[in-house]
Amino acid sequence: MSTASGHLEGVPAAEVEDVELYHPHSWVTKYVFSQDAKIIGIQYALTATAIGFVALVLSWLMRIHLGFPGTFDFITPAEYYQFITMHGMIMVVYLLTALFLGGFGNYLIPLMVGARDMVFPWVNMLSYWIYLVAVLVLIASFFAPGGPTGAGWTLYPPQAILSGTPGGQDWGIILMLLSLMLFIIGFTMGGLNYVVTVLQARTRGMTLMRMPLTVWGIFTATVMALLAFPALFVSCVMMMLDRLLGTSFFMPALVVMGERLSHEGGSPLLWQHLFWFFGHPEVYIVALPAFGIVSDLISVHARRNIFGYRMMVWAIVIIGALSFVVWAHHMYVSGMNPYFGFFFATTTLIIAVPTAIKVYNWLLTLWRGDIHLTTPMLFALAFIVTFVNGGLTGLFLGNVVVDVPLSDTMFVVAHFHMVMGVAPIFVVFGAIYHWYPKITGRMLDEAMGKLHFWVSFAGAYLIFFPMHYIGLLGVPRRYHEIGEMAFVPPSAHTLNAFISVMALIVGAAQIVFLFNLAWSLRRGKPAGGNPWNAASLEWQTPETPPPHGNWGREMPVVYRWAYDYSVPGAPQDFIPQNQPPAKAAE
Amino acid sequence: MTAIILYVAVIGSIAAWWLSRQRLMAKPWLEIGAAGETPGTGASEIPPAKLGLWVFLAVVGALLTLFVSAYLMRMHMSHDWRSLPTPPMLWFNTVLLLLSSLGLHRAQIAARIGWRHGIEIGLIAGGLSALAFLAGQYLAWQQVMEEGFGVATNPSSSFFYLITAVHGLHLAGGLLALGKTAYRTARGADLAQLRLGVELCATYLHFLLVAWIALFGLLLHG
Numbered sequence: 088m089s090t091a092s093g094h095l096e097g098v099p100a101a102e103v104e105d106v107e108l109y110h111p112h113s114w115v116t117k118y119v120f121s122q123d124a125k126i127i128g129i130q131y132a133l134t135a136t137a138i139g140f141v142a143l144v145l146s147w148l149m150r151i152h153l154g155f156p157g158t159f160d161f162i163t164p165a166e167y168y169q170f171i172t173m174h175g176m177i178m179v180v181y182l183l184t185a186l187f188l189g190g191f192g193n194y195l196i197p198l199m200v201g202a203r204d205m206v207f208p209w210v211n212m213l214s215y216w217i218y219l220v221a222v223l224v225l226i227a228s229f230f231a232p233g234g235p236t237g238a239g240w241t242l243y244p245p246q247a248i249l250s251g252t253p254g255g256q257d258w259g260i261i262l263m264l265l266s267l268m269l270f271i272i273g274f275t276m277g278g279l280n281y282v283v284t285v286l287q288a289r290t291r292g293m294t295l296m297r298m299p300l301t302v303w304g305i306f307t308a309t310v311m312a313l314l315a316f317p318a319l320f321v322s323c324v325m326m327m328l329d330r331l332l333g334t335s336f337f338m339p340a341l342v343v344m345g346e347r348l349s350h351e352g353g354s355p356l357l358w359q360h361l362f363w364f365f366g367h368p369e370v371y372i373v374a375l376p377a378f379g380i381v382s383d384l385i386s387v388h389a390r391r392n393i394f395g396y397r398m399m400v401w402a403i404v405i406i407g408a409l410s411f412v413v414w415a416h417h418m419y420v421s422g423m424n425p426y427f428g429f430f431f432a433t434t435t436l437i438i439a440v441p442t443a444i445k446v447y448n449w450l451l452t453l454w455r456g457d458i459h460l461t462t463p464m465l466f467a468l469a470f471i472v473t474f475v476n477g478g479l480t481g482l483f484l485g486n487v488v489v490d491v492p493l494s495d496t497m498f499v500v501a502h503f504h505m506v507m508g509v510a511p512i513f514v515v516f517g518a519i520y521h522w523y524p525k526i527t528g529r530m531l532d533e534a535m536g537k538l539h540f541w542v543s544f545a546g547a548y549l550i551f552f553p554m555h556y557i558g559l560l561g562v563p564r565r566y567h568e569i570g571e572m573a574f575v576p577p578s579a580h581t582l583n584a585f586i587s588v589m590a591l592i593v594g595a596a597q598i599v600f601l602f603n604l605a606w607s608l609r610r611g612k613p614a615g616g617n618p619w620n621a622a623s624l625e626w627q628t629p630e631t632p633p634p635h636g637n638w639g640r641e642m643p644v645v646y647r648w649a650y651d652y653s654v655p656g657a658p659q660d661f662i663p664q665n666q667p668p669a670k671a672a673e
Numbered sequence: 674m675t676a677i678i679l680y681v682a683v684i685g686s687i688a689a690w691w692l693s694r695q696r697l698m699a700k701p702w703l704e705i706g707a708a709g710e711t712p713g714t715g716a717s718e719i720p721p722a723k724l725g726l727w728v729f730l731a732v733v734g735a736l737l738t739l740f741v742s743a744y745l746m747r748m749h750m751s752h753d754w755r756s757l758p759t760p761p762m763l764w765f766n767t768v769l770l771l772l773s774s775l776g777l778h779r780a781q782i783a784a785r786i787g788w789r790h791g792i793e794i795g796l797i798a799g800g801l802s803a804l805a806f807l808a809g810q811y812l813a814w815q816q817v818m819e820e821g822f823g824v825a826t827n828p829s830s831s832f833f834y835l836i837t838a839v840h841g842l843h844l845a846g847g848l849l850a851l852g853k854t855a856y857r858t859a860r861g862a863d864l865a866q867l868r869l870g871v872e873l874c875a876t877y878l879h880f881l882l883v884a885w886i887a888l889f890g891l892l893l894h895g
Contacts, residue, residue: 279732294696295696296697334831401697647705668706
């Protein structure tokens, strides 16, 4: 509403004084203790990538041990469990969550909604540094006496803090719990920023229903994470007390090596409820940003407006809400009242509805689009296929009667990696290929990108399709060595070796990606401000890469949604969000 | 998990109510034009710090509710629960926290009418009673300890120490912010800025008072 003075109610003025003192001047405040969301985003992304590579190497070690029994005996059973645990925890929390929310959230939210920065830059900076300390504490556990914890990434008690589990009575579990608590504190600081920035710092004309779906995805995921991570925090605090002060929150009465422990009456199930109350939303905390980003990549690279924008927004919100009432489907084998099992199976299957709507909308966006098979587009398409594949096996496992026999097999590992590992990581790659030109001003090399894509894509399927099969044969997960089992045919061992070789190849392909990132920084083709001819606001900054403050003297004004592609009658096949209506018609 | 499910439902309802006012039925592909031409589309006028605090309170609320859920579940999952003798000190502490909340309420009123001295008195009264509350909680710990209930004696006492500690730490954090605002007041900072700072401190303290009453009720129940 305009007021008499021409000022718009609830809308920031078009010209925001760009105070010179506000900008950092020294190298340290610019690049190290930076309060610029873009630099913080890059710091998050680099740290997450570095720790992610540690997790990748751990997966190599596990695979060569499983694939070639007897050859790599230097990996002891204890180490195998430590590798499993650290691989899982790093990939899910310290890589994917940190990268999607801390990395992309920080870089993209202010640019996409037309803000100068996050609303609390200092808190935002603190968020990254606490995350870094959390990562360092996690790394420290590799060097602590007894090594890192080997309790499995779900850290189920009572075994997590018993002497039989690696790190259980040493430093491993303590450092893991401490690191998670730090991570959650750091994330909360960042999360407050993402939410309030989206709500309060949008530029003129940027209504909620004009925001790109990337922002919707990250925003909804952040709200979920702010409500779900406290459950993990509570669990960690209570387990820490069980371990250090001998309380019995989770620990039942136990006899270990003939000796009765002091714990009594605690409930391991309590941990499972709390952990999965965080754990299931966590799946969507990673998936929703991926959904959002993929929607934008597909729209830009198919030169089509996103099909069913409103439905996409609603689906994101509905998935977010439903994900809070499905947690116990991770606990079917723990035993529960059959009515509860029925309830959780039903809610689990209902989530498939909004998710399927999203998949149909992506396909309909592609339909008759001017599809450019660029590297980001290839990764986006690979995501859709992989997510559908992983989602379908999720429907199997969501049913109690199917889940119970499959739960302890490699089938679960394959399902989980397809839906939560491979699919979101494809989006991460697609997003990096897509936004790297904005971040650095240079294009990533397409040839290396295609090589990276095809090896990763084909390789991921060659790893995980056979893994479903050996899971159906009954090959158990979590075993250090499968050994001789009557029901496991020799061909399963051959397949296992094949999977391991493919894992090594796919892992090696990631080195090409890293090389590309470094090489293109100096030698990549200059990108210009908007190499993909995209309509959303982050591509319309006056300078590329955008400096601190993003927009120079004048804030952008938004006149339309982010998906005006191939509009009939328009001179170009895209209309930027900040282009006034009169000019667009010229 | 009933408590946390109810909590998430309440937060979800607030979010749904708010979303319902955001024109989610809009057809953005048809609506071209600057802000102001389409109604009800801008950011709200609430200062970011205030909204940030409310979001933070929602997170702290989730954290405390999860402790309540864990408390109730642990209580009913096993037969080893012994009820904890509630130290009478806790009633006195509750009054102290109430006073602290009142002090900040007074400071807030003083800030609204621009009475600087009133702000100082309110902040000091609120801050001191909150400190006294923390000291009182420590005494309550000692009383429980003297009754023979250590941290690991029984889940009821473990939860007692844990919940009071978590609440106390949040209050200590609030006191840091309060100290900063008091320092700014003493330095004669701009009144509009003070008004916001005092309001944020007061909101936080009121929240912790309500949270404490709920947690105290829970401890009495156990």
